[in-house]
Amino acid sequence: MTLMSRLLQRGIGLDTPVTRDVTVQHDLRVPMPDGVELLADRWAPRTGGASLPTALLRSPYGRAGLIGTGMARPLAERGFQVLIQSVRGTFGSGGEFDPFRHERTDGLATLEWVVEQPWFGDSIVLVGASYLGYTQWAMADSLPPQVKAMIPNETESALTLEFLRADGLSLETPFGWGTMVADQERPFPLLRRIAQGRKDRRALATLPLNRADTAAIGRPSGYIQDFLAHDRDDEHWAGIDHRHRVAQVGVPVSSIAGWYDIFLPGQLRDFEILQAAGRPARLTVGPWTHLSRHSTPIREALGFGLAHARGEQPPERDPVRLYVTGAETWQDFGHWPPPGYPxxxxxxxxxxxxxxxxxxxxxxxxxxxxxxxxxxxxxxxxxxxxxxxxxxxxxxxxxxxxxxxxxxxxxxxxxxxxxxxxxxxxxxxxxxxxxxxxxxxxxxxxxxxxxxxxxxxxxxxxxxxxxxxxxxxxxxxxxxxxxxxxxxxxxxxxxxxxxxxxxxxxxxxxxxxxxxxxxxxxxxxxxxxxxxxxxx
Missing domain, CATH: 2.60.120.260 (Galactose-binding domain-like)
Known part of the structure; x- marks a missing residue:
């Protein structure tokens, strides 16, 4: 694992870690109010971890691989202890995976559990991209005082609803996500995902479309059937929309977005709401797609997140930092959208x-x-x-x-x-x-x-x-x-x-x-x- 640590450090350009001696406690059981137990892994330095701030990631994609080694390890080597939890119905956690529906109740219950643990220090930072960022917004207006910052990455508070517009159905992304999560716990997920991508492309030409999931994965998908049957304004989706919580968030937020990311419009909307409400927030937008691999989320967790967790101020910068494509350079601004561009x-x-x-x-x-x-x-x-x-x-x-x-x-x-x-x-x-x-x-x-x-x-x-x-x-x-x-x-x-x-x-x-x-x-x-x- 020391070799992996060094490869990650070199690959994403991180500073030398405080320690490479990290241990993992697997399958911690976190009780929910309805009796369901969710599983979590705790990454921490072998010595001194109990006094460190906790970075919390709640994920439907498991606790190993890129999330564990690629995110938890670098943070645990550089000042955090990290708790990665599998959301309800995924990777050993109890209950049924009903996408987006339980993240508020389960997330708040998880925070209550964390602060009661003997290894808990005195602060929590919420971290994660995509669905992991959405789980942050689901509870953003009711965070306990131990939560000191949020770092939502390539995500937004209403997540899939932008795809489901009656005046423009974005098909590929929700369909591909639906087929991915349907079989993600089977062996060799990366190899199967390559093959599944080819099946998805063929299946999307199916008529009628409500048979495309069966063509792709051999059976109907509840999520795919739902998004085909219910557009964005349908009451069916009312419980997954957390836009109304954004203005009420009480902790500093650092949003990381990409110009070619699928969630960009909603993420910028959330940032504008924070600005209008006078909340402490900053925004970074790079030249990334949703699947780009870059070091900014880890750097923000270590710079912005760790500073707030320790009661300090992060390094000074303007609230908005944009990568200007074409010029291939970064520029800083006070607001989004910036003034001076009529x-x-x-x-x-x-x-x-x-x-x-x-x-x-x-x-x-x-x-x-x-x-x-x-x-x-x-x-x-x-x-x-x-x-x-x-x-x-x-x-x-x-x-x-x-x-x-x-x-x-x-x-x-x-x-x-x-x-x-x-x-x-x-x-x-x-x-x-x-x-x-x-x-x-x-x-x-x-x-x-x-x-x-x-x-x-x-x-x-x-x-x-x-x-x-x-x-x-x-x-x-x-x-x-x-x-x-x-x-x-x-x-x-x-x-x-x-x-x-x-x-x-x-x-x-x-x-x-x-x-x-x-x-x-x-x-x-x-x-x-x-x-x-x-x-x-």
Missing amino acids: PRRFHLQPGGALATEPPVESAPEVYRYDPADPTPAVGGARMVPGPGRVDNTELEARPDVLAYTTPPLDDDVEVIGEVGAEIWFRSSLRYADVFVRLCDVDQRGRSYNVCDGLISLTDADELTRATVTLWPTAHRFKRGHRIRVQVSSGAFPRYARNPGTGEPHATATTLRAADQAVHHDPAHPSAIILPTSRTP
């Missing part, structure tokens, strides 16, 4: 042009969208290996993708903040989607995606101004580069394909192709709206 409209023009001037009289451009051959998802915010920033050249060559591009820029243009688009759109069918993507075209003509978004329309056969919310961003378009906007009608399987019939996604069996028209004339000024500031 919205600027870039209008779609005839002939594939993009300019700040209003469009001239022109005929709409038309493309055909066929859900039987859907426009594919390329890169972007996805929970699969290899997304993020990728070359879009092949995608833009498809006949179902329109592209609008500025001339080469005379100066750098920096875009930081919320990005939106207004696309005047008409379909030959009543039901259609509008997908908009912002790209940076370099001097060699390669087009790299910056951010994007999709909206589903229910009156698309009438000329409609489709208002599309794209992912937020911090990106610098360098002098000599070009700004490009793509318009299409899908990004499958990231988003569910629109069958064009109005049938529910779960039960739709008919796919209808549509002719889509994008208007850009003085009466219908389609545009992308960018928060911009020219840089020197």
